[in-house]
Structures are given as structure tokens and as C-alpha cells.
Amino acid sequence: MLINCKGQLIDLSIPKVMGILNVTPNSFFDGGKYKNEEEIIFQVGKMLAEGATFIDIGAYSSKPSAEFVTEQEEIERIVPVIELILKHFPETLLSIDTFRAEVAKASIESGAAIINDIAAGELDNKMFDVIADYNVPYIMMHMRGNPQTMQSLTEYDDIVKEMLFYFSEKVKLARSLGINDLILDPGFGFAKTTDQNYEVMQKMELFNLLELPVLAGVSRKSMIYKTLNNTAQEALNGTTVLNTIALTKGAKIVRVHDVKEAVECVALLTKMNF
Template identity: 70%
Template structure:
């Protein structure tokens, strides 16, 4: 199982780690930490040294109730960050966390390699067509509504069945445009209650029937710290537990804030 990133085939038979770099002032865990070029480069270097295969850049917080960010502001934040990272670390495989097709296009043209879309194309009807034309890997996540409304949209008759239908429809749509490398993300924390998150997590191996790489992003999320009555700052241990289980259930990419600990999970599970 491989994905093509700027001409390089990345083998996912051994799972890989995607480090998160939020260049927003309001992300739930690391918002506002990386305001300067120096802080950004220091964090990128740290994640690469610790073993990250991908760095995921986000300039629009998708936490519940997050405020609106204009397309121009999102694009400017991302393009300037791509430039400084690739100047210092030219071989970095950058993933762009955006649901806007024009932002995606500009970022790929500036040197990014992957598009990570929380809406699977539902928030911009040009996204699937655009990514297909760019011929880059595409991460499609499960979500209902948008970041402002998703937590009011948690009614399901059978959540796993509905998610499988959602992905099947989105995959077929993407394939119709000629999109080749597709990665699926169950979207933990998006339009799901705490109980629903754990129900989906407990049955996550069923997504392997889609025969596509599975990305899991649960790093320091509320499904961990609310259950443990703690905070995002103290949720690393819970994150590591769930990352380990995710790997056992077939996850091929772990999207995390803490790269070193995730890489250790991969090494241990691979050794087993």
C-alpha cells in the first residue's frame, strides 16, 4: 500500500506518523504557539528528527464553534509557512489541512504534497475535481455539517453503517474525477458524541473493507481528556493508548502533536 507524494512512493505497509503544525491562534491544544518563523522551523525540525514522515499544516481551526477565517487569510498563512519550511527543509512532505479548493491548489503549486480535507469535498464542490487535477493524495474525513454546526448533528440510526455509506459515496465521487490516492479518516470528535467516538473506535477495523489507507487523528482530543477528567495538556498517555489500539486495528497514518511517542508506538507494534 503506497501513496505518491511529488513522485516519491511512500510505503504504508509500515505505518507512518504525521506531525501536526497549527498556525492558528485558537487551535484547541497548540493554538498560538507557532507565531514566528523561528518557532515554526524549530517545531518542524523537532518533528522530522523524531521521525515524522509528513507535516500537516492547518491555518483554520476546526474545533467545535471555531470562528470563521477568510479564504485570503487562510491562504496567506499557509503559503508563507510553506515557503519558509521548504526553504529550510526542502524534502519535507507537507500535508495541507483545508476544505477550500483554491487554497488547496495554491498550496500544492507552492510545494505541498497532500490535501487533508475535513469535509471530504462537501464544503467546496470543486475540491474533488481540483485535487484530482493536481494528482496528489487526498485525505477525506467523515463529518456532518461544518465546524460551527457539527456538534448539533450527532443523530445516527447506525453510525458505522452511515459512515461506511458516506465513505463509499465520497470514494466513488472522487474516483469519477480520476483521483487515485485516497486516505480515509473517521473524523473522531467531528459530529460525534464521546460515546459515539468510542463506538466507532471500537469497530474501526471495519473500515479496512474499503481497502484504502486509514488515518487516525485522536491526539489530545476531548474524547480522551473528558473521559479521563483531565485536560489536553495531560492527555498524552491516553493518546498513546488509543494510538496503539488504532495501529492494531489497521491504522496506516497517525496524525499527532507528539511525534516521538507515536513513532515508538509504531516501532513496538511492528516488532510484535
């Protein structure tokens, strides 16, 4: 599996690691941690040195009940960070975590390589057009509602079957617009109970039926720390376990706060020819 990032073909036959950089003051794990240029450059340099292929930047927290941020404020948060990173690390492949078409457009024009949309176009009907116009890889996540309402929308008859239908419809639309590089994200923690998250993980190989790369994003999420009765700060070991399971079930990208440990997971599983 190959995706084209700014003219560079990235081979996903060996899974890749996406490092998370939140520039929000309220992210559930690292909110407010990277609030000046020195801290941002240090963290990005660290993740790249540890083996991250992509850096995913978010400027609007998508945690449950996250407060509203205006589109303009999101752009004003994220574009200077893109420019700063590319000034210091010009070859970096930046993914932008946004569900807004105008933020995606501004980010791509500033040098971003990938758009990572938690709503797969559901929260902005112009998103697919922007992706098609700029022809960048597009991560489509499964979610119901929005960050403020999603935790009340967890009723499913057959969650994985419904997710497969959701993705098949999104893929059909994307293909009709000429979008080439698509990545599927099951959306762990989004409009899903803890038990549903584990059901999706258990059956995750079924998403390979769509013949597209799958991204797993479980890093330090509540499905881990609530099950283990600890905290997000204590959830690295649980994250590593679930990343390993996701990789054995076909995930081609793992999105993580802790790059070194995820890269080691990939290396060990690759050694075993998974």
C-alpha cells in the same frame, strides 16, 4: 499500500506518523504557539528528527464553534509557512489541512504534497476537481455540517454503517474523476459524541473493508481528556493508548502533536508483527 507524494512512493505497509503544525491563533491545544519563523522551523525540525513522515499544516481551526476565517486570510497564513518549511527542509512532505479548493490549489502550487480535507468536498464542491487536476493524495474525513454546527448533528441509526456508506460514495466520486491516492479519516470528534467516538474506535477495523489506508487523528482530543477528567495538556498518555489501539485495528497513519511517542508506538507494534 503505496501513495505517490510528489513522485516519491510512500509505503504504508508500515504505518507512518503525521506531525501537526497549527499556525492558527486558536487551535484547541497549540493555538498561537508557533507564531514566528524561528518557532515554526524549530518545531518542524524536531518533528522530522523524531521520525515524522508527514507534517500537516492547519491555518483554520476546526475545533467546535471555531470562528470564521476568510479564504484569503487562510491562504496568506499558510503559503508563507509552506515556503518557509520547504526552504529549510526541502524534502518535507507537507499535508495541508483545509476544506477550501482555492487554499488547496495555492498550497499545492507552493509545494504541498497532500490535501487533508475535514469535509471530503462537502464544504467546497470544487475540491475534488482541484485534487484530480493536481493528482495529489487526498485525505477524506467524515464530518456532518461544518465546524460551527457539527456538534448538533450527532443523530445516527448506525454510525459506522452510515460512515461506510458516506466513504463509499466519496470514493466512487473520486475514482470517477481519476483521483488515485485516497486516505480515509473517521473524523474522531467531528459530529460525534464521546460515546460515538469510542464506538467508531471499537469497530475501526471495518473501514479496512474499503481497501484504502485509514488515518487516525485522536491526539489530545476531548474524547480522551473528558473521559479521564483531565485536560488536553495532560492527555498524552491517553493519546498513546488510543493510537496503539487504532494501529492494531489497521490505521496506516496516525496524526499527532507528539511525534516521538507515536513513532515508538509504531516501532513496538512493528516488532510484534502487527
